[in-house]
Amino acid sequence: MLSSKAAVKADPQGEGYHTTQDSHIEKQNVGVVNAVFQVIHWNSPKKLRVKNKHVEFFRNLYLTFLEYDGNLLRRELFGCPSQANPESVQLQAALEELDEDDQCYDFRRERLTVHRVHLYFLQYEYTPTEDDTDITLVAQLSMDRLQMLEAICKHWEGPISLALYMSDAEAQQFLRYAQASEVLKNRKNVGYHIVYKEGQFYPVNLVRNVALKNANTPYVFLTDVDFLPMYGLYDYLRRTVVQLDMAHTKKALVVPAFETLRYRLSFPKSKAELLSMLDMGTLYTFRYHVWPKGHAPTNYAKWRTATTPYKVEWEPDFEPYVVVRRDCPEYDQRFVGFGWNKVSHVLELDAQEFDLMVLPNAFMIHMPHAPSFDISKFRSSSSYRNCLNTLKDEFHQDLSRKYGSAALKYLTAQRTI
Incomplete structure (x- = not known):
């Protein structure tokens, strides 16, 4: 000593x-x-x-x-009397109001969980553009998607805001991974925000909101980390923002989504090349075989020959990847784990009367990976699926109260599915 x-x-x-x-x-x-x-x-x-x-x-x-669980430091080691934190009192009151016999108690409790967040975990540098057309790619991920980061950085040269859902130990593994990667070390315009793990569900929309709220540009490209944008998409979107007068209109630009089942793909360099791969069966429209409703309104048949942006109407379960102004609605945090997390967000965009405009010369491709733990729980647990339906109903009711008669179509559509 x-x-x-x-x-x-x-x-x-x-x-x-x-x-x-x-x-x-x-x-x-x-x-x-x-x-x-x-x-x-x-x-x-x-x-x-x-x-x-x-x-x-x-x-x-x-x-x-x-690498210890940092939540240990949130516990009071001594029961010394102190002035109660109003937020803590409010949170405790909300927890006490929950019915522990409710089948969906765990889902409702998850919404009240307060997560530790470490913003800008690594060095971040961003210089605003002079023309106010800049766009940040916004996504969230966990440790099992870390391998996608280098590829995304190669496909998107603009600013990126990423929220990473990790334990304390995983955050340190990520730090070592980033320091060892030449690609990640050389990219300073990527904001990494750690949301530390707590609870039994993946709080996917909370994590998305952390990435969204910490974007520093007028516009955001809301995507998932397992998609690779086409080369040149960043510049194309910035030009489109000006052409469609996004600064003075309410538009959500839809980037058509495709997928491949191949882990190694010769990435198409143009729309013509993508259409050729689509015809040969190397690529498919995203989730056409398991969840066609999610992207069918994009109207891929029209997209093949389109040369100008075209408007599409909202349909139930539509969940496209979009470019919107940064002040768009946040994601609804009641949706955790798998199911309806993006659907609810697009539904609220429609409720706020955003025009859904499909871009004729833009595309993104989903890369294959193992199923997430949450989708496995969704598929194997009937109570999980029942609770998701309960949350959907409550979301629709809240939307009707918020937007009035304009939101009644969503309730009607839900009941006819």
Whole structure:
């Protein structure tokens, strides 16, 4: 142990450790004239690269604490009386109002969970454009989709806002992954925001909202991390924003979605090349075989020959990927895990009278991956599916109260499905 009288000097050079002499020991003529202590501290990522014979012990100790569940630090260690936080009181009251016998109690409780969030986990640099047409790609992901980041950075040169749902240990793994990647290291216009894991469901819309609220551009491209945008989409969208007068109209630009079952794909460089791959069976319209309602209103048959943007009407369960103004509605956070999380958002865009405009020369391709844990729960649990239907009904009722008679069509459509 260090003597309590050892003075630790400032370390402005960031060397990782430094030397100090204990003047008290020097004054005591006890045979130790130059007692030297080396103090290792870890206040910067650079400290992990220090070379010192003791460093491995301290590095392992440091990483051990880093990878503990940070929620441990939210607990009150001592029951000292203190002035109650109004937000905590309100949250506790909301929790007490929940019916524990409700079949959907776990879903409702999840909506009240307060997550720790670390904004701008890595260095971020962004310079606004002079013409106010800039667009941020907005997405969320978990650890099992991390491999998509490098490819997305190669396909989209504009700013990106990503929310990552991770444990404390996974956040440290991501840090090491990002530091080791030449692609990610060289991209400073990507904002990484960590939402720390808590609860039993993936709070997908909460995580999306973190990414959306921290976009720094007038427009956002709302997508999923397992899609690769076509090359040049960033510039094409910026031109379209001007052409369609997005600054003064309420439009949602639909980017048609396709998919491949091949893990290795020669990515099409043009619409003509994509149509050729579509005809050969290398590509498909997205989810045509399992969930056609999700993207059928895009009208892929019309898109094949379209040369100008065309308007489509909202239909039940439509969930396209869109470009909108940053001040668009947020995602509804009652929807967690799998099911209806994007559908509800597009439905509210329609309720706010956004025109859905399909872009004739834009596309994105979904890359294959293993099914998520949440979709497995949805498929295997009838109570999960029943609760999702309950949440849908409640969402429709809330929408009717919010938008009045204009939202009645959604209730009608839901009942006729």
